[in-house]
Amino acid sequence: MSRELAHVRQELDCQVCLSLLFDPVTLPCGHSFCRVCVLRASDHVHGCPLCRAPFYYDALGCASSTVLRSTIVSLFPAEYAARRQELEEEGAILPLDEVDRPGDGPIVFSLPLFPLNCVVFPGEKFQLFIFEPRYVLMLKHVMRSSRCLGLVNSTCVRDTNAVGVLLRIENVAPVGPHRFLVNTVGALRFRVRSFHECESYLVGMLETLRDTPEQCETEPTLSQGRGNPGAEATAREESERLHLGEQHESGTATVSCPVQTPEQASPCAELSSAAVARQLLDYLRTNQRNSYVTAAERAVDSQAYDEASFLMSHLLVRDVPSRQLLLEMTSTRSRLQALAQMVWGKPQRASGTASMQGRSSSMRGRLHQMRSTCTTQ
Template sequence: MSSLPAHINSTDLPTSAPDDLDSPPHTENNNSDVPTSHSPPAAAAELLLNAVKDVRQIIRLVQCPICSNILREPTTLPCGHSICKGCIPRTHRRIGITYPGTDSRMSGFICPIPDCEKEHAVEDCALDVTLNKTLAIVKDTIELDRDAAGSSEVFTHIHIQDRWGVAGLPSLEETEPESRVLNGGRIVATYTLAETGKLDYRGEVSYSSVGVSDDDVEAVDLRVFARLKESVRAEMDCQVCYALFLDPMTTTCGHTFCRSCLQRILDHSHLCPICRRELSMQSRLDPQSFPSNKRLCKIINGFWADLVAVRTQAHRDEGQANSEGFDIPLFVCTLAFPSMPLFLHVFEPRYRLMIERAMEGNRTFGMVLHSMPAARGEPNFKELGTILRIVNIAFFPDGRSLLETVGVSRFRVTRHGWKDGYVVANIERVDDISVAEEEALEASETMGRNGAPSESGDLVEEIPSRSPSPGLLEDLNTVSTRELVDVGVEFVRRMRAQSAFWLTTRTLSIYGNCPTDPVTFPWWFASILPVKDEEKYKLLGTSSVRERLKICCRWIAEWESSRWLATSSL
C-alpha cells in the first residue's frame, strides 16, 4: 500500500515548520525547518545531535504558552495553536450570528494567543487526541530517565536567564537570576523545571555540568532524546495513510490526519473516519481557513525532519509525474448546482462515449455552461462548473440514454484538452469559507444592529429581529443570515399563493419543497427561478452562504420591482 495519497499537490506541503506564536527566539541550532532535499544517513545523525543541543526548544514543545506548565488536557484551537483546556478563557454568549445558529455554537471565547485574538466557538475546540497521547508518553519516558538519573552521578546546574539580558538589555529586575541543580541531563532537568512551574514559556536557560564532563551529559541527552523519538513515533502516524503525518490537521472532534488525507475523506463524507462525528469543514481545506496543527508540525519537523523531507520530495515527484493527465471529463451544456438534481438526455456520440466511461469509473463528470469564445482559440465554456454524480441511467436501443444526476461540488477549470471529441480538464475545488469565518462575516456586518459587548464585557441587549419583508432589501449588509433566508422563503410562499408559472407541481416534484436551510436555499432557488443563466452563474463563484443569499434577495427585489412596474403601467 502506498503511503502517499495520489492527489496531493506539492504546494500544499510545508517546506518548513509553520510560523507559530509559540515559537521561541531563533537560535543557531533550531532545526524546525524541513530540508528541501533528501537527507543522507550522516545528515540524520547530525540532525539528532543538533536537536539535542537545543534542549530548551524540545521542552518548549510540551509547554503551554499561556500558563507555561506542561500541557494538560491539550486543546488545539481553530487557529492551530494548542493550549491547556484549563487555559481557555471565560466563555460568553456570541452575538450577531444566526447561521448555523445552533445552541452548541453560541458559546465562544476570545483566543488568548496574541497572534490570533479571534473569537472561537467552544464547539470547535476539543481535546487533541494525538497530542494528549504524545504528552503522556513523553511524561512516562522522562519519569523512567529521571528514576535512572536518581541513582547516577549526573546532575545539571540550570541558570534561568533574565529575559532582558537575553535581549541584550540591562536588567529591569533587581533580583538575581534563579538557578537550580537537578538530577539528570539537560533534557530531564529542564522538563522537571517546567513541570514544577518554575520555567516561563518564553524564558531561556543556560547549563553547566555538575560532577561529570559536558561530553558525558551530552551522551545522556542523546540517549534520552533517542528514546523520546522512538516512544512517540507510533502516535505520529495518520490513521488514513498509515504514514508519518504530513501537514497535520486536527479536526473539531480532536482527531488528526494529513491535510491531503482529510481532503480525500471530505470528498466522499463529512464524518470523521474515527469517531463518526460530523465535520463542518470544506473539502479543499484552504490553509488560511483551516490552519495546520502548529504544535504537531513543530514536533514532527523537529524530530523527523529527514523523513518529512523524503515524503515531501516523493509528493513533488508524484505531482510532476501526473502533470500530463487530466482530472475529469466535461459535459459542455448548461448550469448545474450542488445538491440539486439535473436530468440529461444524452444523444451525441462523443457524450455517449463519455458517459459509458464514467459509468465504468466513479460515475462522475463535470458540467459547465456553454458560452461564446471571447477570441479565437478560447474555450467555448465557462470556467466554473459543478461535478455531477450519476444516480440513475436508462439506455435506449440506439445508444441514447436518460440520466438522473445530482450536483456534488463546484470547481474551476485550470487546464483543458480533448479526448475522443469531448473536453477533459484539470480542475480545482471551489469551496466556501469555514463556518467560523461565515459567523465572523455575519457578526461584522450586523453587529451595529444586533448589539455588541459593553466595556465591562457583558452583552448589550440585542435588538429584536424585524419580521422579513421586502423593505429589508434596502441594506442587505444589516440583515442577519437567518432573515435573508426568511425573505426568500416568504417570497416563494407568496408566489405559490399567486400560482406563479415557475412554481408548478411538476417543478416542485423534481426539486422538492422550498428548503429553509441557508446552505441549500440559494441552489434550490436558482434552479427554479426564471433568471438568466449569466445571473445564476454568479452563484458558482461565491465563497459564502451569506453572499449567495444576498444575490437571491437582489433577484427578489428586481423581480418584484419589475412586477410593480408592469402592474402600474396597466
C-alpha cells in the same frame, strides 16, 4: 474467520477481476460482478461475462445490487475499504469522499467535461439526453469509474477559470440505440485549472470551489442563546427589517419592497445570512411548495446557508447569465442578498418582454457589482 464466513467470502468474489465485489450489479442470468468489470467487459462481450447469456439492455443501465452491497460492507468492511482504495489508485473511481470532505484548501481532481448552455446548482436534479457518439463514449467511461461528470456552461467551456458543477449520475435509462437519458444531481462546484482532449471529448483538471467562511453568519445556538427569549426576539427583529417599506403585488402573493431602490445600497447589506435566508424561505413557502423548498427548509434549519442559497437560486432565477454569476460567487451572504434584491427590489413599471429583459439586465448588473465587491474584499 469462521468456516461458514470463509465460505460466504469465497462466493462474494467477482469472476472477472477475482477480487471482492465492489458496487456489485446482478445480471438477468443471476451472476453478479463489479460494476466496473461489467462495463469493461461490455466493450468485448455482449452478454454475461461468465455464461454469455444475453441481456437486452445496455450495460450502462445496470442498477446496483443494494442488498448485496450492504451485506458485503457489513461483513467485510476493511476489505471493502481496501478495494475502494485500490480502484481509486487505479483511477477507476473518483475519491468522492475526499472531494466532499471540507479541507484547508481546494482539492484537485480530473473529470470529463460536458458543455451545455445551462447552469445547474449544487443540490439541483438535472436530466441529460446523450446521443452524440463522443459523449456516449464519455458516458461509458464515467460509468465504469466515478459515475460523475463536470457540467460547464458552453459559453466558457474553454476558459481556464470557468466555474462549473460536478454532477453525480443517479441512473441511466437507454431510450434507443446509443441514446440515453441520464438522471443526475449537482454535487459541488469546481473551477477549471486546465483541460485537454481525450478521445474527442474534453477532460479537465479541476479544483473544488467553496464559499469563503464569514463571521456572524449563524443564528444563536443553544450555547449562544437559542431558547433565550431575548436573543430570539433580537433575531426576529433583524429578520423583520426586510419587511419595511411599501407593499406591492408579485404574482399571486404579496411581498414587501425595501425602502431603497436597486440602484442604491443593498437593503439587506446589514442583515445576516440567517435573516435573509429565512425571509426568502417565507417568500418561497407563500408562492410554491415542492421538494426544493422542503430541502431549503432543512438546510436553513441546520444552518447550511450555502446549500440553501443554491436551492433558492434554482427556484428564483431562470436566465443563464444570472445563474452563472450566482454560481461563481464565493460569498453565501452576497448570493442571498442578490436573491433578496431580485425578490424585493423596486417593481418595474414597464410591461411585456422589454420589462422582463430590463429586469434581467438590471439583475445581472447588480450581480456583477456584488461579485466584484466580494472579490476585492
